[in-house]
Amino acid sequence: MTTHPAPPDAGPAAYLRRRTGLIVPLLLLVTGVVLGVGTLTMDVPANVASPGPQLFPTIVAVACVVFAVLLGVDVLRRPEPAQVAALTSATTEAPPTQAHDIADGAEEAEDAEATRPRSNRWAVTGVVGTVVAFIVLLVPLGWLLSGALLFWGVSRALGSRRPVFDVFLSIAISSTVQLAFSAGLGLSLPPGILAGVF
Incomplete structure (x- = not known):
């Protein structure tokens, strides 16, 4: 008897599984906030001419926050394809006894594997x-x-x-x-x- 994984859009865990790309914007946002706080609390001598040492860190901090928001919105609007998320979670979470059941959907698995993001x-x-x-x-x-x-x-x-x-x-x-x-x-x-x- 073949068991099929739960529908990819069911529940909050599946919702987040298709949006694992939010990790990058989150790290970028934390970097921007930490850099911004460090820039605001920087000790700047009174005799420093404009624009001063706070200019570049401010530009980088603002850019980090802006890009984090844009990337986060993009990931939320266009999540990972359901087949890729289902294949990724199934192959990492399924016990070895169910490995042959997962392989039954050969065509879907091949399509998902072809679009599956790979880390370098x-x-x-x-x-x-x-x-x-x-x-x-x-x-x-x-x-x-x-x-x-x-x-x-x-x-x-x-x-x-x-x-x-x-x-x-x-x-x-x-x-x-x-x-x-x-x-x-x-x-x-x-x-x-x-x-x-x-």
């Missing part, structure tokens, strides 16, 4: 590792080198296959940010081992 763990690991390396190396290496490493590592983790081009582009971006902070805002980023050179 290597890309996430590469990006997180690059950010951690950037944080550790910022003070000893300085912004110019560690920032270039950050941009290069993220581009490689996200699939770029032009390492030499990425090196030059990363150094150019890092240098542009350095100039924007020093010339535009009058702030100096950590020089690291290049102290006295620039």
